[in-house]
Amino acid sequence: MRIxxxxxxxxxxxxxxxxxxxxxxxxxxxxxxxxxxxALSRDKQGVLDLALYGQRLEKPKDLxxxxxxxxxxxxxxxxxxxxxxxxxGLIDKLEQFLLELGxxxxxxxxxxxxxxxxxxFYVDLVFYNRxxxxxxxxxxxxxxxxxxxxxxxxxxxxYYDRKMRLSDENKTIGIVLCQDKSEAVVEFTLPEDNNQIFxxxxxxxxxxxxxLQAILTHNK
Numbered sequence: 237m238r239i240x241x242x243x244x245x246x247x248x249x250x251x252x253x254x255x256x257x258x259x260x261x262x263x264x265x266x267x268x269x270x271x272x273x274x275a276l277s278r279d280k281q282g283v284l285d286l287a288l289y290g291q292r293l294e295k296p297k298d299l300x301x302x303x304x305x306x307x308x309x310x311x312x313x314x315x316x317x318x319x320x321x322x323x324x325g326l327i328d329k330l331e332q333f334l335l336e337l338g339x340x341x342x343x344x345x346x347x348x349x350x351x352x353x354x355x356x357f358y359v360d361l362v363f364y365n366r367x368x369x370x371x372x373x374x375x376x377x378x379x380x381x382x383x384x385x386x387x388x389x390x391x392x393x394x395y396y397d398r399k400m401r402l403s404d405e406n407k408t409i410g411i412v413l414c415q416d417k418s419e420a421v422v423e424f425t426l427p428e429d430n431n432q433i434f435x436x437x438x439x440x441x442x443x444x445x446x447x448l449q450a451i452l453t454h455n456k
Contacts, residue, residue: 243287244271250290268305293367296409300434307442308332319376340367370406381417383425413438
């Protein structure tokens with residue numbers, strides 16, 4: 237594999253050694269532009285740190301990608317499928333999904349029930365991150381993100397923080413995965429000091445370089 241950018245090459249060398257990636261896994265991470273997706277949300281020093289140290293998880297935002305690339309589940313981008321199809325695809329390909337999520341993730345449960353006041357709610361996917369020492373809740377949404385989706389995730393996160401989290405664990409992180417989103421909806425729905433709730437897009441096909449560049453430009 238030839239990577240002309242020395243910063244990008246250094247990042248993949250460090251991550252491959254640290255995570256014990258196979259050649260197939262390394263090729264997949266490169267083809268999905270992992271370095272570019274992580275670098276997008278960082279300043280120049282942050283990009284340099286990626287090249288020098290790889291991906292370091294020190295705060296919740298460090299583990300977030302936008303978009304997440306889910307080509308391994310085999311759902312065509314334009315086909316009709318349900319949220320359950322998407323969830324089942326991720327469970328069936330859990331090893332690949334953990335690779336895409338990143339360092340330190342372990343699977344806890346799916347459709348985790350939350351009950352109070354004789355009402356029942358279900359979190360699509362629950363993970364735990366051993367590095368950040370916190371629960372990670374993931375909700376899957378088809379179509380464009382709605383402000384109600386973020387409100388629902390806030391409720392889930394609050395419940396886990398108050399009922400499930402141990403005293404020595406860090407606060408729960410919630411990620412809503414959607415096909416599209418408005419940054420304004422995210423900005424004005426969540427508090428200014430938010431560092432627990434995130435919304436990221438996902439794609440079910442591996443984008444071409446041109447498509448990926450368009451996504452990254454749109455994110456800026």
